[in-house]
Amino acid sequence: GRTWYPTMGQTRFPLWKEVSTCYHEAVPGHHLQVAQVQYLAEKLSRFQRLFGFVSGHGEGWALYAERLMGELGYLEDPGFEMGMLAAQAMRAVRVVVDIGMHLELPIIEGEPHAGEIWNAELALPFVVGRSRFPEVFMRSEVDRYLGWPGQAISYKVGEQVWLESRADAKQRKGADFDLKEFHTYAL
Numbered sequence: 001g002r003t004w005y006p007t008m009g010q011t012r013f014p015l016w017k018e019v020s021t022c023y024h025e026a027v028p029g030h031h032l033q034v035a036q037v038q039y040l041a042e043k044l045s046r047f048q049r050l051f052g053f054v055s056g057h058g059e060g061w062a063l064y065a066e067r068l069m070g071e072l073g074y075l076e077d078p079g080f081e082m083g084m085l086a087a088q089a090m091r092a093v094r095v096v097v098d099i100g101m102h103l104e105l106p107i108i109e110g111e112p113h114a115g116e117i118w119n120a121e122l123a124l125p126f127v128v129g130r131s132r133f134p135e136v137f138m139r140s141e142v143d144r145y146l147g148w149p150g151q152a153i154s155y156k157v158g159e160q161v162w163l164e165s166r167a168d169a170k171q172r173k174g175a176d177f178d179l180k181e182f183h184t185y186a187l
Contacts (some may be wrong), residue, residue, distance in 0.1 A: 008136045016079030020087050023069045028183075029062040036187045055151055060158015061187070063091070067159070090131035090138075091155055097123040098145045098152040120146060162186075 005013070023029055041049050066084050075081040099105065100118030107113050113122050120142050127138045145152050165186065170177045 006137075006140070008134070008140075016077070017083040017086065019075065019077075019080040020066045020069075020084035023066050023074070024062040024087075028068065029065040030058065032065075033058060033061050033187060055154035056158035056161065058158070059151075059155040060160070060162050063088075063155050063159035064162035067163075086132065090127075090133050091152070093127050093130040094141060094145060094152040095156055097127055097142065098150065101145060102149045 025031065037044065037049060066087070069075060070081060070084055075084055097118065100107070101120070101123060104117050106115050106117055107122065109115075111126075116122060123142050123145075124135070124139060127133075127142060128135050131138060133141075141152075166179075166182060169182050
């Protein structure tokens with residue numbers, strides 16, 4: 001598989017921020033997930049093979065995969081874990097902005113511009129200040145939320161469903177629970 005990074009003029013990419021992204025985009029993330037669709041193509045419906053990407057399932061799996069790699073000890077360098085946590089923080093802040101802009105909610109008390117209705121101009125400094133991601137990147141993210149309502153939310157909702165599904169399977173199977181078997185079945 002191949003992943004294309006939006007460089008946005010950058011020429012240096014600190015490794016601590018990229019390890020988690022690789023787990024998200026490659027294995028065990030999207031690359032493994034899409035490979036399963038190819039591998040099981042004969043057992044899937046035409047819809048599942050061609051149009052079946054549901055953001056909550058797909059992006060939820062990719063976030064779950066990032067967290068899973070930490071649980072399995074693959075974020076052993078504290079910097080790698082910090083990169084995963086930074087990405088999680090960015091994804092959490094974009095949920096606030098996505099909901100606020102699309103539901104035209106007022107900004108809560110205690111925040112700059114309290115009482116004003118969320119919009120792209122107010123969202124940008126909020127996401128940059130809370131995520132600590134570069135403004136050029138976060139500007140493209142805010143534009144994406146405006147064009148795809150609920151997509152940012154689907155990441156976190158999907159991740160939560162994957163975590164709850166695993167917990168449910170663990171509870172039902174008890175000592176017979178096998179993590180690899182769960183992932184194979186669930187994917």
